[in-house]
Amino acid sequence: MSTRMDADAGPPVAGGPRRRLLLLALALLVVAAVVWALVAGGAADETDAAAPEPSGPGVTEPATAGPSTSPPATPTPQGAAPSAGATDQPRTAPAGPPAEQPVEPGPVVEPALPEPLPAQPLTEDAPIGDDAVARITRLEAVEGAPQGPGQVAGPALRFTIELENTGTEPIPLDAAVVNVTYGQAATPATEISGPGRVPFAGQLPPGGRATASLVFLVPVEERGVVSVALEYRFGVPIAVFQGSAAAAPAG
Secondary structure (H helix, E strand, O other), X not given: OOOOOOOOOOOOOOOHHHHHHHHHHHHHHHHHHHHHHHHHHHHHHHHHHHOOOOOOOOOOOOOOOOOOOOOOOOOOXXXXXXXXXXXXXXXXXOOOOOOOOOOOOOOOOOOOOOOEOOOEOOOOOEEEOOOEEEEEEEEEEEEEOOOOOOOOOEEEEEEEEEEEEOOOOOEEOOOOEEEEEEOXXXXXXXXXXXXXXXXXXXXXXXXXXXXXXXXXXXXHXXXXXXXXXXXXXXXXXXXXXXXXOOOOOEO
16 A cells, blocks of 8 residues: 555645534534523513512602693794793783772661750750751641642641851751651651741851741641751751640641
């Protein structure tokens, strides 16, 4: 057997079979590493999915992004500087005047009525402060002769009342009021238009005197107590006369 090597074959490759074995082993190691990495990654994902979410004090849940409630920003015209303090928050409309609250009506306060002066006898003078003096100059029993609608006839008394101006200013008499009551129950008497009725009127100058004749229906049996009240102007004291008119002469 000839041991001569073929000159054309060239020198043998150093470690040829061993090198192929090493490359094959390295490839197997790489494949095993990849398989292990895939298996380990899947197990980690399953562990994370099964793990309960943390709860309790000190744990803050991440904010969930939702649709923005802020209105879109108004574009600033080119070349114009943004206004001071401008933000992307919605602008608040300027507050208007407060709505008027309904005002509940308060209690109605009636003006205080003047106090009547102490009653004077029917035949005496009744001073009214420093401005006037009132007196009944005549008292007559008459038969009422009504002249207006709704009035009735009947036994009546006619009072002639004189008012004297003792002050320094004229006294208007158009608003003078005279009221009469009769009997123990102080029943208001009805004023009628006749006979011979003459009311107060005009202006009473300082130092002057004015006279009025007024007729009131008063039953004969009720004339034992008769009261006459004179208020010549609203707000002044009221002059009062009181007494019996049972003996009043016929007029």
